[in-house]
Amino acid sequence: MTAQEFARGRFVRQANRFTDVITADGSSGYPAESGRYRLFVSYACPWAHRTLIVRRLLGLEDAIGVGVVDPIRDERGWRFPDRDPVTGAVFLSELYLSSDPSFEGRYTVPCVWDTVSGRLVTNDFPAITTTLETEFAAHHRAGAPDLYPVALRPEIDELNELVYTTVNNGVYKAGFATAQDAYEEAFDALFATLDLLEERLAGRRYLFGDAITEADVRLYPTLARFDAVYHAHFKCNLRRLADYPNLWAYARDLYSVPAFGETTDFDHIKRHYYVTQTAINPSQVVPKGPLVDWTAPHGRERLSQG
Structure with a gap:
């Protein structure tokens, strides 16, 4: 935890730094294309866990790749057990800092990497699952549940x-x-x-x-x-x-x-x-x-x- 995450003894979660959006029509500059994005998660993290659940429920395994970090995190942040095969990163921090060299704070999961622009699109965990449910609808498996009617x-x-x-x-x-x-x-x-x-x-x-x-x-x-x-x-x-x-x-x-x-x-x-x-x-x-x-x-x- 950082000093900025406490106020009068109360834990205050840090704001999400990357909040660009992926849209079905591509109007945001990030179209919901199959195979374009990589989701970084930890099985330990509850916020990341929800993205894995939705990805599986909707049958998006082929549309969105996944990179899993090691559960043990130190002062350098989340580490990949092996170098991430898509980005080449050893630590998640590398992707944060290549996207924003001035970033200060914790390097959090889940986050979504755009393989075309070579930058993080979002670490806005509340929005990631609803994005998968709505903007990626064209890539859902046949008979997938409507999780956000x-x-x-x-x-x-x-x-x-x-x-x-x-x-x-x-x-x-x-x-x-x-x-x-x-x-x-x-x-x-x-x-x-x-x-x-x-x-x-x-x-x-x-x-x-x-x-x-x-x-x-x-x-x-x-x-x-x-x-x-x-x-x-x-x-x-x-x-x-x-x-x-x-x-x-x-x-x-x-x-x-x-x-x-x-x-x-x-x-x-x-x-x-x-x-x-x-x-x-x-x-x-x-x-x-x-x-x-x-x-x-x-x-x-x-x-x-x-």
Whole structure:
């Protein structure tokens, strides 16, 4: 974390530096062309995880390449296990600095590289998944789900804002707080929203009914990391995910979908958080638990109307 990311003991996430957009018609200067862009991710990062889920759900594997960084990050930032075969980079920082030599800050994933212009287009993680869902529609596989249906967008956006503020980013605000009041504020907001979501999921299979949407994609990565990391490492310990009957079954239901389960790497997740964040875990010892069965029957099918 940098000094700029704290205010009165509160964690403040740095602004996204690259916010150009990719458009279906190319009006932005970055057309949604198959094979043109490379998505850089970490399996450990929840923001990157959501992009992998959407890419897989929509069948964009051939249209958009992926480069995966090592889960262990040091002061030089994210490192590729081997030199990235497309850009030749060893560290993600090389791509940030070649795109903007004056850049200062953390080099974050996910980000999208344009192989034609040779620069980063975006590291605006909230926009990357919706771009894949809308601007790349011509490249979706036949029968791909509509994750961001027009009629539901205002409601999805509203719920996403609450979930981002109190849950997705809320766990970080609790974990990185350096003041008691800042920690408790984030902690209370986190569990208030989890309680609301638990109630919401009592009568519907997914957050907006019978179909997976962008809202489920955004919530799931935090749930997948909750008991393994956030509960202890970030002091989010009022309840475990496993203590919420509906949320825990819902998370397992999503995990059973290959796009979710096969992009969830608990080894990368735990090693990244416990080894990298030495201010919280100076020993860098990685816990063996929790030992839970993500493949256990979830019973959520009964809530589907079809």
